[in-house]
Amino acid sequence: MDTYYDPEDLLKFAEMGEDGPELWKKFNEWYGEVFKAGALSEREKALMGLAVAHGVQCAYCIDAFTKSSLENGADAAQMTEAVHVAAAVKGGSALVHGVQMKKIAKKMGL
Numbered sequence: 001m002d003t004y005y006d007p008e009d010l011l012k013f014a015e016m017g018e019d020g021p022e023l024w025k026k027f028n029e030w031y032g033e034v035f036k037a038g039a040l041s042e043r044e045k046a047l048m049g050l051a052v053a054h055g056v057q058c059a060y061c062i063d064a065f066t067k068s069s070l071e072n073g074a075d076a077a078q079m080t081e082a083v084h085v086a087a088a089v090k091g092g093s094a095l096v097h098g099v100q101m102k103k104i105a106k107k108m109g110l
Helices: 007-017 021-034 042-056 059-071 076-096 098-107
Strands: none
Touching: 007 021, 007 059, 042 059, 042 076, 059 076, 076 098
């Protein structure tokens, strides 16, 4: 099945470093540090990544953070809840921008 996002492309992510190896190295060092356990566990960070991946609608990130969440001990209920958190935040952010709409409408006499 042809899709816009080819799951195999996730395996090619490292190719992004070919034309900027120093930047790629720095990105990987930073990225690796971000996802190490600290104040938050690796499982919590993976679930946060999964939620953000859904919020920004990155198919590659959804694949990666689903795997990471499972590898770090998350279960289906936790992952589903993380996705619902992302959906609620995204929905709320759309609704709160309605304040801008109401402000402009009021200025125009509505």
